[in-house]
Amino acid sequence: MVSPGGRWTGIAVVTICGLLAAGPAGALEGYFQHGYGARQKALGGAGVADGRDATTTTLNPAGLIHAQDETDFAYGLFSPTREISGSGAPGLTPTGGVDSNSLYFFVPNSALSYHLPQNPFADVVGISMYGNGANTDYPAIDRPLVECGGGVGVYCSGAAGVDLQQAFLTIAIAKQIAEGLSFGVGPVIARQQFRAKGVSLFAITPTSQDESWGYGVRGGLEWSLAPNLRLGAAVSSRTYMESFGKYQNLLADHADCDVPANGQAGFAYDVQPDLTLMLDYQYIGYGSVPCVANPATNVLTAPFGAEDGPAFGWHDIHAVKLGVEWRQSAALALRAGYSYNTPLIGSRDVQLNILAPSTTQHHITGGGELWLDRDWSVELAAMFAPRTTVSGPEIVPGPAHIVDIGTQQWEAMVSIKYLFDLTTVHW
DSSP: OOOHHHHHHHHHHHHHHHHHHOOOOOOSBTTBOSOSHHHHHHTTTOOTTOOOSGGGGGTOGGGGGGOOSEEEEEEEEEEEEEEEEEEESOOSSOSEEEEOSOOOEEEEEEEEEEEOTTOSSOSEEEEEEEEEEEEOOBOOOOOOHHHHTTOOSTTSSSSBEEEEEEEEEEEEEEEEEETTEEEEEEEEEEEEEEEEESOGGGTOOOOOOEEEEEEEEEEEEEEEEETTEEEEEEEEOOBEEOOOGGGTTTSHHHHOOOBOOEEEEEEEEEEETTEEEEEEEEEEOGGGOHHHHSOGGGGGTSOTTSTTOOOOOOOOEEEEEEEEEEOOSSSEEEEEEEEEEOOSOOGGGHHHHTSSOOOOOEEEEEEEEEEOSSSEEEEEEEEEEEEEEEEEEOSSSOTTEEEEEEEEEEEEEEEEEEESOTTSOOO
16 A cells, blocks of 8 residues: 555646646547546546546546546547538638648546545545647648639638647545535636637738636536436536637637536446446537637628627537446456537538537547556547538628538547555456
8 A cells, every 4th residue: 555645746746747748639529528538538428427537527526436546647649630622613711622730639638536534524535637629730722813812821821720728627525425425526727728820811910829827616416316326417617717818809709718617417327237328418608608609700790809709600519428338357347438419510600610620529439448457457448530511601702602621530548547545446
C-alpha cells in the first residue's frame, strides 16, 4: 500500500501532467467530445449511472463512490476529415472540392481518485483534466478572378481556418448520503484559446492567438433503485469565460464565448453480475451562447462582433448514448457503444460553418480493459463517425452558389491505470 504522502504526490503529478498535456480534441458534438477517457469513449459516452473509475469526475462525480484509489493517463489519436464542395454559379467560396489539412490530433485525458477515510464531508475526492476543441486548416488554393477579384483561399484571403482549444480541470468530492444514494459536486476551471486566419473577407484583419479563463460547477447523483438497476444524473453549469479581446470584431456578442451548460441522465442495468447495459440522454445548450448560436444570416443586418452579429447558427444538441460492458473475468472487460446526436446546424448556416464543419451525428465505439497485474491495467478504445454532410446556399452574394460541408472521423485511445490501494479488487 502506498503511503498517504505518496498518494498526494501522485495527485500533484497527475494534475501537472494533465495541464501540460492539454491540446486539440475531437469536435464530435459541436466541440464537445462524445466521452472522456478510454472507458467512456468505448461505451459511446454512456455511463452516467455506472461510475467505476476516476474518469467519472468528467461525467458524474457521484460515481466516484465506486472508484478505487487510482490514477488514469489516457492519450488518443483523433483524425477528422473536413471538406467543402461548391457548385452552381460562382460565389464567395470555391467551386469544386477543398479539404482541410491537419488531419491528426493528440487527445489527452488524466484523472485521479482518492478515498478520504472517516471524513464527515466527503468519502472520495477526484481530479480530472480533459479538453475540447475544433480546428480547420484550409490551404491557399487558387481561385478564378470572377469569384473574388483574384484572391486565393476558401474566403478569398489565403489559407483559412480556426483553432479552438479548451482545457478543463475539475476537482470534485463525492459522498454517500444514504444507502444506495451518492452525491458529487466540484468546481470546473477552464482555459480556452482561439485563433482565426484567412477571414479578411469579413473585414477582419488576421490576428494572433488569444486566450481566456473561466469557471463553472458540476454536480450529480447516483441512486440504486434496485440491486441491479441504477439511475444517474449530472449537470454542468454554464462555464463563464472571459471574452477574446483580440476577436471582438469577429465573434458574435463581442467574443463573449462561454462554454454552454450541459447535462446527462440515464440508467445502468446489470443483466448479470458481469454484464451491464447503459442508456443515457445528453443535452448541450449551444443555443444559449450567441458566440456560436447566432444565425449566419445575421450578416445581412448586423456587423461581425456585435451582440446580434452573425455566428455559426449552432442548435442545442440532444444525444442518446448506448453502452454495454462485459466483465469477462477479473482481468478482462470488453466494451461497446453507440451514440446519436441531433444535427448541430442546418442549411441556413453552411457558409460560415466552412470554418467549423461539425456535422457528425453517429458514433460507433468499442474497446476493453486488461489487468496486467494487481495494480496496473491498460485500456483501449476506438471510435468511428461515418461521413455526414450538410448542404446550403451562400448567404452572400446569393443562393445561386451551393456549398456542401462534411466530416468523417475516427479515434483510437490507450489508457494506463495504476491502483494506489492494493487492499481492494478491481471488479
